[in-house]
Amino acid sequence: MFLMIVFLSCGTVSLFLLYHALISMVRPKNFPPGPVGLPFVGSLHYIAPTFNKNIQQMANVYGKIFSVKLKSMNFVCLCDYDLIKEYMVDNPKPFAMRPKLFLYELMRGPGLDGIVVSPYGAKLAAHRKLFHAFLRKHGCGDKLFCKVEQELPYFVANIQDQLKLTSTFDPTSAFEYAALNVIACYVFGNRYNYGDDKFKMLLNHNKQFFQKVENVYSPAVTLVSLIPHLHNLWLPKAAKDLKECCRAIEDFISCEVEYHKSTLDAKNPRDIIDMYLNEMSHSRSEHFTDKGLKMTIMDFFQAGTETTSVTLKWAVIYMVNNPEIQERVQQEIDKVLGLHKLPTYEDRLKMPYTEATILEVQRKANIAPIGVLHSTSESVKLGGFDLPKDTCIIPLYHSIHYSQKHWKNPNQFDPENFLDLNGKVGTRPAFMPFGGGLRICLGMNIAKQELFLFFAAMLQHFKLLPPTGILKLDEQYVNGGTLHPKEYNILLEDRCKS
Numbered sequence: 001m002f003l004m005i006v007f008l009s010c011g012t013v014s015l016f017l018l019y020h021a022l023i024s025m026v027r028p029k030n031f032p033p034g035p036v037g038l039p040f041v042g043s044l045h046y047i048a049p050t051f052n053k054n055i056q057q058m059a060n061v062y063g064k065i066f067s068v069k070l071k072s073m074n075f076v077c078l079c080d081y082d083l084i085k086e087y088m089v090d091n092p093k094p095f096a097m098r099p100k101l102f103l104y105e106l107m108r109g110p111g112l113d114g115i116v117v118s119p120y121g122a123k124l125a126a127h128r129k130l131f132h133a134f135l136r137k138h139g140c141g142d143k144l145f146c147k148v149e150q151e152l153p154y155f156v157a158n159i160q161d162q163l164k165l166t167s168t169f170d171p172t173s174a175f176e177y178a179a180l181n182v183i184a185c186y187v188f189g190n191r192y193n194y195g196d197d198k199f200k201m202l203l204n205h206n207k208q209f210f211q212k213v214e215n216v217y218s219p220a221v222t223l224v225s226l227i228p229h230l231h232n233l234w235l236p237k238a239a240k241d242l243k244e245c246c247r248a249i250e251d252f253i254s255c256e257v258e259y260h261k262s263t264l265d266a267k268n269p270r271d272i273i274d275m276y277l278n279e280m281s282h283s284r285s286e287h288f289t290d291k292g293l294k295m296t297i298m299d300f301f302q303a304g305t306e307t308t309s310v311t312l313k314w315a316v317i318y319m320v321n322n323p324e325i326q327e328r329v330q331q332e333i334d335k336v337l338g339l340h341k342l343p344t345y346e347d348r349l350k351m352p353y354t355e356a357t358i359l360e361v362q363r364k365a366n367i368a369p370i371g372v373l374h375s376t377s378e379s380v381k382l383g384g385f386d387l388p389k390d391t392c393i394i395p396l397y398h399s400i401h402y403s404q405k406h407w408k409n410p411n412q413f414d415p416e417n418f419l420d421l422n423g424k425v426g427t428r429p430a431f432m433p434f435g436g437g438l439r440i441c442l443g444m445n446i447a448k449q450e451l452f453l454f455f456a457a458m459l460q461h462f463k464l465l466p467p468t469g470i471l472k473l474d475e476q477y478v479n480g481g482t483l484h485p486k487e488y489n490i491l492l493e494d495r496c497k498s
């Protein structure tokens with residue numbers, strides 16, 4: 001009897017292990033090709049953590065559409081404009097879900113509320129609609145409410161203050177302060193002084209978050225994400241740190257929400273929090289909840305600060321390394337604005353070369369190499385293959401932004417890429433820095449304003465030069481939440497003084 005029990009137990013465990021070993025290796029029918037996965041683990045490790053380089057290498061072996069596995073999860077990598085367009089633009093609906101990833105639950109807690117990681121459906125649509133309604137009311141169309149233009153004088157003064165102390169300059173903090181304050185304005189109703197204790201706390205939380213995100217591709221975190229429930233018993237330090245960091249941000253937001261509740265004037269909403277609170281009480285919709293509000297605010301900080309500041313950091317590098325382009329931008333700025341009138345977003349219509357330059361920065365820097373992952377809500381065809389429900393899609397934006405088919409010299413920095421024969425800014429289909437389809441970046445219009453205005457104001461006031469003894473700044477990227485440049489210093493000359 002005892003032997004029988006031992007035998008049956010061993011058999012059950014073996015079958016269980018065999019099932020889990022095979023599930024990481026077996027592909028669905030007519031599924032894109034890819035490397036054979038390791039038992040239990042699959043093959044995701046072939047492309048993570050340096051997605052950009054590794055996906056490109058794998059595409060050379062398996063073709064422009066291939067698959068990798070993480071246990072039972074199927075991931076499909078796309079390395080071609082036509083394929084990315086097929087799912088983002090031509091047939092976006094079945095591809096508009098977000099995958100359920102351990103990392104998302106770690107950061108958000110159960111429920112995946114908010115916007116960025118929220119599943120596609122009525123709740124997400126209601127959130128996106130609310131935000132669009134807010135922007136229509138308080139966007140840049142209305143001068144009084146243009147939060148980005150309001151921030152410009154502080155941004156310029158911040159750089160000038162640093163320049164009084166030293167002529168060698170790391171622009172990071174100026175961009176981070178400005179980007180954070182713009183989002184703070186939209187969600188909390190007012191900007192902070194850069195020296196304000198609350199602002200410093202928010203800045204610190206935000207910085208911590210982006211530092212912690214860089215550590216989550218460690219083998220220990222991958223292990224925990226492979227074995228559901230293990231994280232209830234044990235969390236690797238990188239995961240624990242990230243979780244704690246998100247909770248600290250949530251606590252900060254909770255205080256702001258409570259303050260807003262106690263001072264709400266429903267007829268005069270001041271900001272996104274007030275609009276959300278109104279929606280919670282008016283529509284009594286189950287879509288708008290306390291947790292949803294906090295996670296939505298967290299989304300705006302996490303999706304809308306580092307993306308902008310990192311793009312501006314790249315802009316500085318490309319201007320230092322291409323002085324003739326910097327000079328041409330400055331000539332246009334001088335002609336349209338002069339040295340003292342700060343730019344408005346309307347001014348871009350008279351400044352095509354400046355606008356084309358910032359678009360080229362976005363193309364070349366390609367800061368979100370795989371965007372935010374989408375997944376399928378039903379079985380669907382893509383590139384002639386059959387993708388079952390819950391297949392996770394990884395688009396390689398490098399294959400669009402650096403495509404020989406779509407750009408004359410993709411490796412060269414050239415604002416002409418975005419100018420038509422009449423010198424006007426033209427649209428380019430193979431340009432998707434904000435993703436696309438039904439999940440296209442919700443903050444795209446704010447981001448465009450920020451990039452143009454901060455860039456133009458910076459070049460209006462300062463000439464950007466390499467530090468003494470260096471000809472060019474390093475253009476190699478570092479992998480993290482975004483592809484960001486290595487730390488650098490530059491020399492600045494105040495154009496208003498020279």
Ligand code: HEM
Pocket residue numbers: 115116117118183299300303304305307308311367368371372373374433434435436437438439440441442443444446447
């Ligand atoms: C240069 C700046 C920015 C870049 C390059 C960028 C890029 C992106 C990308 C690639 C996505 C994923 C789109 C997809 O799934 O196909 C995204 C989503 C998102 N972004 Fe941005 N973003 C920027 C700035 C902002 C700003 C300023 C905000 C907020 C004010 C913001 C809020 C969001 C939100 C909420 C989503 C999720 C949309 C959804 O899931 O439905 N982003 N962004």
